[in-house]
Amino acid sequence: MLDRAVIDALFPADLPEPEHWEQQYPPRELPEGAQVTRFGPSPTGFVHIGGIYVATIDRDIATHSGGAYLVRVEDTDQSREVEGALDQFARAFDYFHITPDEDDTHGTYGPYRQSARERIYLTYVRHLLRQGKAYLCFATKDELADITARQQAAKLPTGYYGTWAIWRDADPADVAAKLAEGAPYVVRFRAPDNATGQRARFTDAIRGELEHEANRNDTVILKSSDQSPRLPTYHFAHAVDDHLMRVNLVIRGDEWISSVPLHQQLFDALGFEPVTYAHIAPLMKQIPGGKRKLSKRKDPEAGVDFYIQAGYPADAVLYYLRGLANGRLAEMPLDAALTTPIRLDQCGVAGPLVDLVKLEDISADHIGTLTSRQVFDAVRTWATDHDPELVAVLDTETDLALRALAVEREGVDNPRKDLRKWSDFRAAYGFFFSQLFAPLSDASDERLAPLGVAPDIAASFARDFADGYEHLTDPQEWFNQIRELAAKHGFAPNAKEYKKNPDAYSGSIREASQLVRVALTGSTRSPDLHAIAQALGAEEVLRRLRALAVPGEN
Template identity: 85%
Template structure:
């Protein structure tokens, strides 16, 4: 074991002792059952929708227990940091109403960014070195590769442990010589001597009692001495941070279950009480023949930006995610499900399937409950970020937009459900706006061709309809003028009569109506035709009819 003076010389002379950090970050004064949770994203990649799922659980459990939900940025692996990742985290957390009680910028237990906590970590690394629970390791990459090759040849578990850990019990004189030469080193945690013979049992808040082999590896806890700043590895940093931030419940993905034995060893070596771990199952995707994890590389819907760019309202997405966490919440109305506590013991051990079709149905149901003004405000906010041309149309034609949205929405028992997300607005309602709609270019326009009406009939019908058009507010009276004109242009009064004698007619009243519909909307499918005319106004109706009647 190294002399204390040698150890202390490796660290800043003014480095605080552990007691000082303990005083700076005292136990929280919270109710006895309060849960302090943390969501700890790493800026080495863009946030997965599973991150929103986890953060939702974190925030809910903390809030309903009278505890604290904090966000801590785990950026110790700075070489892999992705530019813009932290901005995306902030954007996603704001959109999904997951603002933390404490995070980088406010809170008494910060800093909440690991790269700003170097001195804290160094204190506890020094503490373990002084106690002989950690040691300096000068092994080179080549030496580590040689050890791995020899282990493979000997058919023993790979790793840096026991007799394979060549600096574990090194002579202090050899260590001093390396230090004198300025040889770079890392600091490794000294796993318990009997770790290879032990089993670890712990209680998972979701999965119950679990048992695993104890960690045998002398894991690196402080990265190479030739790096600045001197930052720890995730395993060590999270143990120090969770203790000093007084986190008592860690909700994280089940890929971390295998790390629990190491983490428990670190908490024990540091003299900390470990938190309760709750390992959630990953979100899954149905594929032919089975299912697999939802992947950011292969599945667009895995990225949080997918939902923001498409414009899914936050409420139905959160409702859907909460239902994946606890099935009973999926059976509740949305408002109730968003306020009913999530229970960890009802989170399944099998990964729930993400079904976008189901999410879109939920979202459409939600949007159908909103007023025209609420839809307008939400679409405009989305379009400002993602569709500037639409945003300009909404700002220029606000009254028209409100009239358009109100069609078959206001004053009806079953509102339209043509919007599943805000990006659906332009395809569904864009035709209402003159600056977004291209009028038909006469009967040669391909949008007319599928109706099967002779071009000269279509032209004369549209021209005559425009010439005698009356902008009637009564829907039946409005339609009667169309019906009367259709009869004079050779259209059958009913589809049945046309079907019985197709050669005698230019089409049926259906085709005549569809001519007007396509002229006004550019599509054969649209809301109620009379309601559209009332939203557009007489001048715009006539402009579009005359474009067809050219």
């Protein structure tokens, strides 16, 4: 074991003792049973929707238990940090209303970025070195590769442990010599001598009693001495941070179950009270023949920005995610499900499937409950970042937009569900706006082709309709204009009559009304035709009809 003076010389002279940090970050004054949770995003890529899934549960458990939820950025691997990742975290948390009680902008247990907590970690690394629970390791990359190769040849577990840990019990004189020559080193945790062959047992808040092979490896806890700043590995940093931030419940993906034995050893070596772990099953994707984890590399819907850019309503996504966590919440109305507590003991151990079709159905149902004004405000907010041209149109034509959104939405038992996300607005309602709608070029416009009406008949029908058009408020009276004009232009009064003798007619009343529909909307599918005409106003209706009234070129 190294002399204390040698150890202390490796660290800043003014480095505080552990007691200093214990006093600076005292136990929280919270009610009994309160849970302090944390979400620890790493700025090494985009935010996975699974992160929002876990953060939602973190936020919910902390809130309903009277505890606290904090966000701590785990950026100790600075070589892999991606520019803009931190901005994406903020954007995702804001969009999905998962505001932390504490983060790097506020909170008394910070800093909340691990890269800013170097002195704290160094204190506890020094503490373990002084106790002989950690040691300096000067093994080179070549030596480590050789150890691994020999272990594989001998069909032994790979790792740095036991007699393979060549610096574990090194002579202090050899360590001093290496230090004197300035050789770089890492600090490794000294795994308990009795770890090999043992089993670690722990209680998971979701999965109950679990056991796993005890950790035998002397894990690196402080990275190479030739790096600045001197940052720890995730395993060590999380143990120190969770203790000092007084986190008592860690909710994380089930890929971390195998790390629990090491984390138990670290908490024990540091003299910390261990936290409770809850390991969440990952979100999955259905594929031919089975399912797999939702992948950052393969699946666009794995990224949070996919949902933000498309404009899925945050409440609909949160409702869907909460239903994946606890199936009972999926059976509740949205408002109730968003406020009913999530229960960890009702989280499944098999990964739930992410089904975008189901999410879009939920989203459409949710949007269907909103007023025209609520939809308008949400679309405009989304468009501010994602469709500036649409913002300008909405600001110029606010009254028209509200009239358009009210069609078959307000005052009806079953409102239209043509919006599943805010980016659908252009496709569903763009035809209401002259700035976004291209009128028919003439009666041969390809958008009329599905009707099978001769261009000259379509043009004369539209011309007569425009010449005698009355902007009537009564739906039946308004439609009678089409009915009377259809008969004059040789359209059958109904589809049955047309089918009996198609050569005798230009089409049926259906084709006649569809001529008007396509003229006004550009499509054969739309909301109620009279309601559209009322929303557009007489002047715009006539402008569009007269575009159809131009004979097509044959």
